[in-house]
Amino acid sequence: MIRIMKYVVRGITWGCTFLSVICMIGVWQNGAQWFLNSPKSYPMQGFASMLVGIGWILPTMVYESKKLSRPIQILIHMTVGFTVYFPVAFYMGWIPLEGGTPQILLEVLLALLISLAIWFCFYLYYRKEARDMNRKLHQINR
Secondary structure, eight states: OHHHHHHHHHHHHHHHHHHHHHHHHHHHHHTTHHHHTOSSOHHHHHHHHHHHHHHHHGGGGGGGOSSSOHHHHHHHHHHHHHHHHHHHHHHHTSSOSTTHHHHHHHHHHHHHHHHHHHHHHHHHHHHHHHHHHHHHHHHHTO
């Protein structure tokens, strides 16, 4: 239970971090009007971001499983993440419906590319960590 709570807190942290970065970029590009154009209130945006953060971070627990292959772990992680993200994104207006199907598909593609880029960065980071640990173990065992 404590382990799950740690993942939940990490998810909230990541969700709030992404919201902050997106808000800074939005205000930088559009000024204070950016907040006024939001279809939902800022507290709602914060809650939704935390929910999405949890939806993306909590399923990373599957990477601890030795029984599941890496592709299955990735599939579970991405499926749960997108299952949480897309309904929240549509409800919150993060994916605008006014642009029609082409705009929606573009937003979905962008979300896919961003999530894969983030996943790949973490993959590279943890691969480097594993190499460093293996190198240190090798030096110790000499």
